[in-house]
Amino acid sequence: MFSLYKKYLELIDNILEAEFESQKPFIKCKKGCSLCCEVGDYPFSRLEMEYLMAGILTLDVQAQKKIKAEIKRLLEDKASFNGRFMHRCPFLSEEKTCVLYKRRGLVCRTYGLASFENSENGVYVKLPECVNEGLNYSEVFDGKDLVVEKFKNFGVDIPINHSLSLNYYERNLPDEFSGLEFGEIRPMLDWFMQK
Numbered sequence: 001m002f003s004l005y006k007k008y009l010e011l012i013d014n015i016l017e018a019e020f021e022s023q024k025p026f027i028k029c030k031k032g033c034s035l036c037c038e039v040g041d042y043p044f045s046r047l048e049m050e051y052l053m054a055g056i057l058t059l060d061v062q063a064q065k066k067i068k069a070e071i072k073r074l075l076e077d078k079a080s081f082n083g084r085f086m087h088r089c090p091f092l093s094e095e096k097t098c099v100l101y102k103r104r105g106l107v108c109r110t111y112g113l114a115s116f117e118n119s120e121n122g123v124y125v126k127l128p129e130c131v132n133e134g135l136n137y138s139e140v141f142d143g144k145d146l147v148v149e150k151f152k153n154f155g156v157d158i159p160i161n162h163s164l165s166l167n168y169y170e171r172n173l174p175d176e177f178s179g180l181e182f183g184e185i186r187p188m189l190d191w192f193m194q195k
């Protein structure tokens, strides 16, 4: 059922491996750091969510129960909250690892990288939130903007031309992926809400 999507993920993982390598001087991601899974709303497309949830059955019963209970608890909290509901991901284990790592979404795979998009007003740069925690890109960030001069200390002129959004990957896929439909994108918890 997911064979084309799995192939797509192989392609994306290869691209992202190269992206992480090219941004290596500014990346502080390491095993045990789960900051990106601690606070967020985790936008997932329908396809990404279906693939993630299909993985639930591969977990032991206890783990499945725990995730379901956590989702239920989060939905209750969300129901009495106004605004954008940010939360710990229910798939993050107590050991701070993703219980469905191989099935994680694109937002999880790309987190930590800076993305550089061309806009009418020039190059728009989006930094990972962890820059504010002294992590990725913090050495070349002044609290508001990237400081081009600081890049030179890393032997890098200026990093441009990376574009890492899901839209970008949907638009620029090779023909063999033309049948791949991601569907609507929603915050992760919204996929569990009764309509």
Ligand code: SF4
Residues within 6 Å of the ligand: 036, 037, 042, 089, 090, 091, 092, 093, 097, 098, 099, 100, 101, 104, 105, 108
């Ligand atoms: S699905 Fe996994 S990688 Fe993605 S936010 Fe949740 S715990 Fe983190």
